[in-house]
Amino acid sequence: xxxxxxxxxxxxxxxxxxxxxxxxxxxxxxxxxxxxxxxxxxxxxxxxxxxxxxxxxxxxxxxxxxxxxxxxxxxxxxxxxxxxxxxxxxxxxxxxxxxxxxxxxxxxxxxxxxxxxxxxxxxxxxxxxxxxxxxxxxxxxxxxxxxxxxxxxxxxxxxxxxxxxxxxxxxxxxxxxxxxxxxxxxxxxxxxxxxxxxxxxxxxxxxxxxxxxxxxxxxxxxxxxxxxxxxxxxxxxxxxxxxxxxxxxxxxxxxxxxxxxxxxxxxxxxxxxxxxxxxxxxxxxxxxxxxxxxxxxxxxxxxxxxxxxxxxxxxxxxxxxxxxxxxxxxxxxxxxxx
Numbered sequence: 001x002x003x004x005x006x007x008x009x010x011x012x013x014x015x016x017x018x019x020x021x022x023x024x025x026x027x028x029x030x031x032x033x034x035x036x037x038x039x040x041x042x043x044x045x046x047x048x049x050x051x052x053x054x055x056x057x058x059x060x061x062x063x064x065x066x067x068x069x070x071x072x073x074x075x076x077x078x079x080x081x082x083x084x085x086x087x088x089x090x091x092x093x094x095x096x097x098x099x100x101x102x103x104x105x106x107x108x109x110x111x112x113x114x115x116x117x118x119x120x121x122x123x124x125x126x127x128x129x130x131x132x133x134x135x136x137x138x139x140x141x142x143x144x145x146x147x148x149x150x151x152x153x154x155x156x157x158x159x160x161x162x163x164x165x166x167x168x169x170x171x172x173x174x175x176x177x178x179x180x181x182x183x184x185x186x187x188x189x190x191x192x193x194x195x196x197x198x199x200x201x202x203x204x205x206x207x208x209x210x211x212x213x214x215x216x217x218x219x220x221x222x223x224x225x226x227x228x229x230x231x232x233x234x235x236x237x238x239x240x241x242x243x244x245x246x247x248x249x250x251x252x253x254x255x256x257x258x259x260x261x262x263x264x265x266x267x268x269x270x271x272x273x274x275x276x277x278x279x280x281x282x283x284x285x286x287x288x289x290x291x292x293x294x295x296x297x298x299x300x301x302x303x304x305x306x307x308x309x310x311x312x313x314x315x316x317x318x319x320x321x322x323x324x325x326x327x328x329x330x331x332x333x334x335x336x337x338x
């Protein structure tokens with residue numbers, strides 16, 4: 001009599017320990033599984049099962065790391081199952097960084113036999129079902145719950161945050177499938193990487209970037225956009241229209257915050273001073289004025305003679321260190337021709 005036990009809290013924890021004990025309570029088999037992708041059960045018309053008496057359902061798009069053995073005999077492999085032409089293909093990756101691989105279109109047991117022929121001389125072989133963890137009830141229950149069809153809301157009835165969450169889930173699924181697809185076309189050592197995807201739903205476009213954004217490049221891009229807006233005299237509303245048409249552009253709020261930050265930096269380093277300019281205006285007493293509103297006249301009088309100036313010295317103090325850093329100015333020849 002064999003007693004089995006599964007220890008783990010999947011999907012909260014991706015590690016599952018599986019133990020087999022004999023009737024005396026002595027552990028005869030001990031496997032540690034790390035679930036990379038739980039996969040799903042395909043349509044019943046093409047779903048394959050293992051041989052009797054167990055008849056375990058075989059998932060699609062499934063990847064798991066299996067460890068077994070003690071001490072120096074401990075081994076770890078990566079097992080993958082994907083359906084090709086409605087039949088499962090069993091792959092086992094092994095060696096350093098899982099760069100070696102065997103595969104079989106027959107069964108998990110056949111793939112395991114190929115592994116032992118290449119990976120180890122140990123005559124005691126493990127079951128292909130245990131190596132691929134097809135016996136785990138925790139994964140079976142998870143896939144069955146996951147496969148239950150959900151009632152989806154039409155996108156026209158969803159909020160912006162709901163649409164964003166749905167698009168994020170789509171991007172996550174694409175990322176999961178990417179490694180399985182690329183394994184058919186590239187070697188693992190080639191290090192293929194998914195950087196971004198774009199798609200549209202009901203004419204609404206989504207662009208998803210994977211990995212951490214380069215903050216230095218992000219800052220340079222925002223500053224460049226602020227500079228282009230100033231030179232081309234593009235107003236906030238105008239840029240907002242551009243950003244709505246092209247999703248890859250930063251949002252208008254981000255650019256506005258960057259512009260405020262630049263203005264604050266300029267104000268700290270190169271202050272604007274207001275000065276009075278003495279003016280003499282020749283007035284023809286016989287000429288009838290076009291503006292007779294006293295409030296308007298007072299406002300104009302108070303504004304005339306005001307000017308904003310910046311110190312050329314402060315400007316140079318601010319610019320020169322950066323010009324030297326960029327090798328535009330040579331400190332050994334500190335002459336500037338204007």
